Amino acid sequence: MILITENNRIMLNKKNIQFLIVHCSDTPNSENLNASDLHQMHLNFGWNGIGYHKVILRNGEIQNGRPEYWIGAHVKGKNTISLGVCLIGRDEFTTSQFDSLENILRWWKTKYPLAEIEGHNNTKSTNKTCPNFDVKAWCEHRNIF
Ligand SMILES: [Zn+2]
Numbered sequence: 782m783i784l785i786t787e788n789n790r791i792m793l794n795k796k797n798i799q800f801l802i803v804h805c806s807d808t809p810n811s812e813n814l815n816a817s818d819l820h821q822m823h824l825n826f827g828w829n830g831i832g833y834h835k836v837i838l839r840n841g842e843i844q845n846g847r848p849e850y851w852i853g854a855h856v857k858g859k860n861t862i863s864l865g866v867c868l869i870g871r872d873e874f875t876t877s878q879f880d881s882l883e884n885i886l887r888w889w890k891t892k893y894p895l896a897e898i899e900g901h902n903n904t905k906s907t908n909k910t911c912p913n914f915d916v917k918a919w920c921e922h923r924n925i926f
Pocket of ligand 1: 855912
């Protein structure tokens with residue numbers, strides 16, 4: 782069931798979360814952007830602010846984007862059934878970032894055990910190569926299922 786609030790924003794129902802989607806910000810690896818910067822970028826796109834639920838900074842710090850009950854804006858056709866996490870950078874991520882990604886995905890898997898982890902590029906709804914690494918292979922390597 783999808784709940785519509787009075788201003789037509791869709792609430793995410795916990796039971797509907799089928800995918801946990803990994804993204805990158807596709808910004809230069811040398812730029813230490815944070816969630817607030819992405820919020821501004823996405824506002825500039827005319828969106829309702831940051832489209833991701835979690836952001837992982839270059840130093841591994843985890844910052845919140847949208848709350849998990851608010852539909853994200855990060856994956857065409859699957860926003861009503863997914864959560865999105867974004868690594869800051871383009872194609873080289875730090876060890877701290879990967880450790881934080883593991884922590885978030887393990888935490889989310891305890892809350893949404895049926896959800897599948899996918900890279901944005903695995904969703905078939907984009908031509909983007911985001912997040913520029915093989916998320917499935919990485920999860921296998923880290924034993925995250
Ligand atoms: Zn993406």
